[in-house]
Amino acid sequence: MQKLLTPEEIAVGAGADGATHRLPSPRVFAGRAERLRQLAAGHAMHDFLLFAARLADAQQNALDHHRPASRPDPADLARCRRHGMPPLDAHGADLPAGWADVLATLTAAVVPHAPAGLQNAIAGLPDFPARRLDALARAILRAEEDLSNPVELALAPLIGASLQVLWTARALALQPADLPAGFEGGQCPACGSPPVASIVRIGDAGHGVRYAACSLCACEWHVTRIKCVPCQNTRGIAYQSLEGAAGTLHPAVKAETCPDCHASLKIVSMEKDPLVDAFADDLATLALDMLVDDSGFHRAGRSLFLFTP
Ligand SMILES: [Zn+2]
Ligand SMILES: [Zn+2]
The missing domain is CATH 3.90.1670.10 (FdhE-like domain)
Incomplete structure (x- = not known):
């Protein structure tokens, strides 16, 4: 069940773009x-x-x-x-x-x-x-x-x-207004599934706006930056990325880790690379999941192309 926000939180969350949800592209x-x-x-x-x-x-x-x-x-x-x-x-x-x-x-x-x-x-x-x-x-x-x-x-x-x-x-087949407004929970407001990852998009005002991307229906819902998506904690949030000999590999992808629930969800950033796709960039950075797993965090993102026994 998603957590309800106060009207003030909804107003802040909507940001300058006013969009709390994005329906998928037909492409x-x-x-x-x-x-x-x-x-x-x-x-x-x-x-x-x-x-x-x-x-x-x-x-x-x-x-x-x-x-x-x-x-x-x-x-x-x-x-x-x-x-x-x-x-x-x-x-x-x-x-x-x-x-x-x-x-x-x-x-x-x-x-x-x-x-x-x-x-x-x-x-x-x-x-x-x-x-x-x-x-x-x-x-x-x-x-x-x-x-x-x-x-x-x-x-x-x-x-x-x-x-x-x-x-x-x-x-x-939905319209944006069909979705429950003002939710910033760990599950998709359209279908209730967990996210595959989160994505920072460039908003109309030119600043980054973060969304969680649904693993099933491809809807996206607004989530605050520097906040754990599964448990909503904002304290002690940290980031890990893949470092190579020549610097950061996949600089558009970071893993956000939460010391409260020990979850890790990736953030792919259009600010770093305008071509990112939450699903594709998640799949291409499984090495980052191993890295965060080694430091005691479990993967919160769910990819339907990846199944482990
Ligand atoms: Zn969904
Ligand atoms: Zn958490």
């Missing part, structure tokens, strides 16, 4: 794919980032051909706004009809480029019980997946990618 996956390709060049994880770019291309194609989602009932939207509930709730929601068709489309698009482990898992998909696939998708939406089976582990990013397409389509 979100294409932009992500382009950034992933750019980051892949010369990167130690080149093949992985290039595969992620191909998957993002397939997501954009699936989104472009997806029947536009309908806007939720106005009475439901009003009730959600009143109670600060996410109107596209991912946790208790039914799976959208035909979700497995999106999975099949993405799978067909990426299978020629997939690593061997994923190719084997995809080959077994026709025999995979539909009920088990549904259960996996629901567990991913609730962030409760318990994946030890190697086939399920291999398929999880494809299932996550399919759910991203469906929830982004649903978010595109």
